[in-house]
Amino acid sequence: MYDKSQGVNYLNCERGFWSWFGTLDHKRLGLMYMWSVMGAMLVGGLFAMAMRLELFAPGEQYVNAEQFNQLFTLHGAIMVFLVIIPGVPAGLGNFALPLMLGAKDVAFPKLNRFSYHLWVIGALFFVGVLVTTGLDTGWTFYAPYSTLHSQTAVVWATFGAFVLGFSSIFTGINFIATIHKMRPPGMTWFKVPLFCWGLYATAIMQILATPVLGITLLLVGVERMLGVGIFNPDLGGDPVLFQHLFWFYSHPAVYIMVLPPLGIISELIATYSRKHIYGYRFIAMSSVAIALVSFIVWGHHMFTSGQSPLTSIVFSAITFFVAIPSAIKVFNWVATLYKGSIVLKAPMIYALSVIWLFGIGGMTGLWLTTLEQDIHLHDTYFVVAHFHFVMVGTAIFAMLGGMHHWWPKMFGRMYPEKLAQISSTLTFVGFNLTFLPQFVAGTQGMPRRYFDYAPRFEIYNQISSVGAAFIGISMFMTLWYLLWAIKKGKPAPANPWGAVTLDWQMPPIPDPHNFKDAPVVGDPYDMDLFVWSEDEGGYVPRNPVPGNPYQALPRSAIEEGTSSA
Amino acid sequence: MTLLLPVFAAFQSQSGQEGGFWFPVQASNHADRYDWVFFYILIVCGIFLLGITVSATWFLFKYHRSRAPEPEPSPSHSTALEIVWSVIPAIFLAYMFWLGFVGFMEQRTPPADAYEIHATARKWSWSFTYPNGAESDELHVPLGVPVKMIMSSQDVIHALFIPAFRVKQDIVPGRYSDLWFTPIMEGEFELYCAEYCGKDHSTMQTSVFVEPEGVFNAWVEEAADFISKLPPAEAGERVFKMKGCAACHSIDGSVVTGPSFKGQFGTTRKLADGSSVTMDENYIRKSILEPNAQVVAGFDPVMTNFQGQINDDQLRVLIEYIKSVKE
Amino acid sequence: MMEVNTQSPTSSQADDHGHSKHLAHHFDDVHQQFDTGKFGMWMFLLTEVMFFAGLFVLYAVYRSNHPEAWQFAAQFLDTKWGAINTVVLLVSSFTVAWAVRNAQLGETRKMLINLVITLLCAGGFMVIKYIEYSHKVHVGLVFPQLEHSLFNPNITAEASAKLAAYEQGEVFHQIEALSAAERNWVGKFFSIYFCLTGLHGFHVLAGMVVLSWLILRGMRGDFGPDNFNAIDFGALYWHIVDLVWIFLFPLLYLIN
Structure with a gap:
């Protein structure tokens, strides 16, 4: 029987504002990222709701064209820079990475805290944008509109994004060093859980791609303040160069946003099927492959921009290569379900949703990289739907799944399962309702970033807006019961799901320093190591490590023991 | 591939004159080929998505804990299987790339004798200039004649987009860009700006009028010297x-x-x-x-x-x- | 299970009474701490390289578009000052590397002297940069949209006259003789010159802060054979600042 009296853990070891805001503990930082990101997501989500309300009918309803342009710009900028990019890596990643790896903390705790503080500063810049003249450039900041024409707070926004970029870079440096150097003895590369592989691949891109965005946005800011003229066509500058530099970061950024979430999906599917993940090495390597290819595909955003046809052809061809590792992941997830014992807890509903949503999001990308097809579809709602399937349908869905999955470990309390199942299903239905019609609006020719549209597009927009209302309702519901669960939820066992990664081989709420002794490392997906215990209301090790009831003795150690005995 | 054509037709239920579920009418030479390739990808992706969804749903049903209280042992990797499900999609992808490449080159290569119209984009309106000096804010083009649009912008980046023609091209200030098409259907079609250009981006639209050559010629003559008349x-x-x-x-x-x-x-x-x-x-x-x-x-x-x-x-x-x- | 711990004797006790006071709680031993720090530093340097890479790409594109205009523009840079600055930075790289060696050997005095020389070199570099910049500003070789820029298409008569008068108008007349398009291309050179050297200068300033911090800590007696991580990483950063300049100098000053 475990000791259920809540002894000293990372939540109750210190109290007060500074014990959180000034903490070096990766778990506390992960939680603060999570709350901050959820706050930003609330703002970005409300902007989305306002847009959908306005677009319910053609013509002007509630906001005018200028306000609408601000809404989609800020929705995009907030969701990309403040929510999705930090959401999974810096939020859930910070909490889970050292635990899953068996490390006592990330490699550089002070840098980690600094990253979070940079996030806060970057967010303050965006608050500055909100309370002054707003921003109407689109989150892409295309020159020369952003450099010469916009009358809004572009400089604030670019500096904000610049600071957030460095927050992201430092997280990447921290994680890559953690995974390289902080693994305990026995944690060989191919025993690293797949979520950590996702974070590793992301860290590579954060380190190498983000600085290019930094310098590009800095140039936009300097251009506006001092008039450098580099992107100014009147002075012989080339606006298309801005796009090249911008997408050199912003395409890898898409994979920064989705690879860790895809890692979470691998964890969830294995855990809730009680089955060893299928094709572990291929899934792990597919993440790294996508990260590497991501650096040489940015030109597919620019097939109609006037870059040379040869350039477009090369980028199109390379982009098709991304499809293979993405497909490998999906096929392996489906294969993992085979002969499992599947339980449809809320995180699993999210995970199975992602198989469908990522499938559609990924496959619709094929049209966009087929050169001729992109000509008609570029800058239409088809693109809008495509990237929402990837960035929301995959990244946010996986983030929600991950939050439910780790909620018991974060707070030692269970979330209400029935409510969670209802709201995750509702979110899935609402999401499809919102974004499937937008594909058709796109092929029919509705351009994106349109405040007003032809009456023949009305039906797609109406379905879309109704779907958005579903998402809004289920998101508020989710937020409400998750908060409720922290105080009133049923106390959680140490391992409610039977997951085998090291984060579940510890007390219900982790110790401040994670592991007193270096943990014993086995295969992270050997589901046989844990068995259900009715007494505990959770899973317990089949063969506990002597002196540590939470840790399971891995198969190799058991076999060693029997052979020597 | 030809065997699949009836299936394409089902998707594009009222193809040609009225437009269908997916696309507006096919009003230019590019449209037919474009839609064909779209449906090819749609069917390939549809088959894969169906396969994934059906097997995931089937596994979910069959191996749900209520029917399968314990997982059954089965292998957790197979290099042969991984290679199979990498190579098979790769073949379809390669063909997609090829189709896109051929269509793209066709769209990027205007015939040498194309009728040239200059388009000027500005916040937030269009004007079109014809070889005889005529100017208009709506685009008039002759039916059945290849037309090359040579485009420039006076301020920010715009993009000319005619959904019924399946053409689009960004217009970047400081340089000319071009696109071409042969209108194959008489009538009035929508022309949009597709690259965000500021406040009234969404109203930066106008109409394309496709007219028989005789009607077009008369119009362009009249438009050239209305000031004196x-x-x-x-x-x-x-x-x-x-x-x-x-x-x-x-x-x-x-x-x-x-x-x-x-x-x-x-x-x-x-x-x-x-x-x-x-x-x-x-x-x-x-x-x-x-x-x-x-x-x-x-x-x-x-x-x-x-x-x-x-x-x-x-x-x-x-x-x-x-x-x-x-x- | 205990054999796991025997591999790193300090691991389980590091929390309570680690062998080295410099060992952070989450590391097993000082070697792991050093390795991790060094690895992280290299990752940061990669970021720095990519940060400059964006500007180098702009340099390459504009240069290859109009090579003759850029060769013409490069003659207005002062190769003499550039060369002196290159030597200054090379010396500073040498002294900072020496300081690391001193720290490893426990020669605190020598280490401090070397660090101070490095800091002085950095300061000297910035002074020379200031001399160069202020000359450019006076003759009007600045961003095209500044009021007193020779590349400003809407330059006022007043600013124009002032630029023409400076140093007998030597630079002024050469630029005036160019066509409007050529002037734009030459102007791009100076835009990118200021962006690149400005960003580099900012890194030198940051390096000076790091060096000062190292000197203060050195004076407090923080460094020695068992603790030289900070000075080693600081030196690495300084080398990359130096290295960037080694690229900038020929690309901007010498190709003409």
Whole structure:
């Protein structure tokens, strides 16, 4: 029987504002990222709701064209820079990475805290944008509109994004060093859980791609303040160069946003099927492959921009290569379900949703990289739907799944399962309702970033807006019961799901320093190591490590023991 | 592939004259091929998505804990399987790339004898110039004749997009870009700006009129010398429309992006810098050629510079028209 | 299970009474701490390289578009000052590397002297940069949209006259003789010159802060054979700042 009296853990070891805001503990930082990101997501989500309300009918309803342009710009900028990019890596990643790896903390705790503080500063810049003249450039900041024409707070926004970029870079440096150097003895590369592989691949891109965005946005800011003229066509500058530099970061950024979430999906599917993940090495390597290819595909955003046809052809061809590792992941997830014992807890509903949503999001990308097809579809709602399937349908869905999955470990309390199942299903239905019609609006020719549209597009927009209302309702519901669960939820066992990664081989709420002794490392997906215990209301090790009831003795150690005995 | 054509037709239920579930009408030479490739990808992806969804749903049903309380042992990796499900999609992908490449080269290679029309994009209107010097704010093209659009922008990046023709191309300031098509259907079609360009991006749209060659030729002749044929104020009204002034200036007193012209001529205007000026012929002229030098109080200095974009005759009749806009 | 711990004797006790006071709680031993720090530093340097890479790409594109205009523009840079600055930075790289060696050997005095020389070199570099910049500003070789820029298409008569008068108008007349398009291309050179050297200068300033911090800590007696991580990483950073300049100098000053 475990000791259920809540002894000293990372939540109750210190109290007060500074014990959180000034903490070096990766778990506390992960939680603060999570709350901050959820706050930003609330703002970005409300902007989305306002847009959908306005677009319910053609013509002007509630906001005018200028306000609408601000809404989609800020929705995009907030969701990309403040929510999705930090959401999974810096939020859930910070909490889970050292635990899953068996490390006592990330490699550089002070840098980690600094990253979070940079996030806060970057967010303050965006608050500055909100309370002054707003921003109407689109989150892409295309020159020369952003450099010469916009009358809004572009400089604030670019500096904000610049600071957030460095927050992201430092997280990447921290994680890559953690995974390289902080693994305990026995944690060989191919025993690293797949979520950590996702974070590793992301860290590579954060380190190498983000600085290019930094310098590009800095140039936009300097251009506006001092008039450098580099992107100014009147002075012989080339606006298309801005796009090249911008997408050199912003395409890898898409994979920064989705690879860790895809890692979470691998964890969830294995855990809730009680089955060893299928094709572990291929899934792990597919993440790294996508990260590497991501650096040489940015030109597919620019097939109609006037870059040379040869350039477009090369980028199109390379982009098709991304499809293979993405497909490998999906096929392996489906294969993992085979002969499992599947339980449809809320995180699993999210995970199975992602198989469908990522499938559609990924496959619709094929049209966009087929050169001729992109000509008609570029800058239409088809693109809008495509990237929402990837960035929301995959990244946010996986983030929600991950939050439910780790909620018991974060707070030692269970979330209400029935409510969670209802709201995750509702979110899935609402999401499809919102974004499937937008594909058709796109092929029919509705351009994106349109405040007003032809009456023949009305039906797609109406379905879309109704779907958005579903998402809004289920998101508020989710937020409400998750908060409720922290105080009133049923106390959680140490391992409610039977997951085998090291984060579940510890007390219900982790110790401040994670592991007193270096943990014993086995295969992270050997589901046989844990068995259900009715007494505990959770899973317990089949063969506990002597002196540590939470840790399971891995198969190799058991076999060693029997052979020597 | 030809075996699949009936299936394509099912998707594009009313293809050709009326447009279908997915696409608007096929009004240019590019459309038929374009839609064909779209449906090819749709079917390939559909089969894969169906396969994934059906097997995931089947596994979910069959191996749900209520039916399968314990997982059954089964292998957790197979290199052969991984290679199979990497190589099979790769073959379809390679063919997709090839189709896209061929279609793209066709779209990027205008015939040498194409009829050339210049398009000028500006915040937030279009104007089109024909070989005989005629200008219009709506695009007129002859049926069955290859047309090459040579496009330039006066301010930010725009993009010309005609959904029924399946063509789109960004228009980047400081350089020319082009696209081509052969209209194959008479009628009026939508033309959009597809690259976000600021406040009235969504109203930066106009119409394409595809007319039989005879009708088109008559129109383009008439459009070339209307200034000498019409009374100045009437000709000025056409210039007002043609140059896209209406995107920002109303004639009924309502304020859009810029001041309205209604009953303003001869009045004294307060400027943003505090001084004031009488709205006379010279002020109008200056406001068109150096728009941001003397901005009326309460408005942003956002007007596009028309220096070199408007000739003296056009300017003269335009001023006459503005003078004529009274109560 | 205990054999796991025997591999790193300090691991389980590091929390309570680690062998080295410099060992952070989450590391097993000082070697792991050093390795991790060094690895992280290299990752940061990769970021720095990519940060400059964006500007180098702009340099390459504009240069290859109009090579002749750029060769013409490069003659206005002062190769003499550039060369002196290159030597200054090379010396500073040498002294900072020496300081690391001193720290490893426990020669605190020598280490401090070397660090101070490095800091002085950095300061000298910035002074020379200031001399170069202020000359460019006076003759009007600045961003095209500044009021007193020779590349400003709407330059005022007043600013123009002032630039023409400076140093007998030597630079002024050469630029005046160019066509408008050529002037734009030459102007791009100076835009990118200021962006690149400005960003580099900012890194030198940051390096000076790091060096000062190292000197203060050195004076407090923080460094020695068992603790030289900070000074080693600081030196690495300084080398990359130096290295960037080694690329900048020929690309901007020498190709003409």
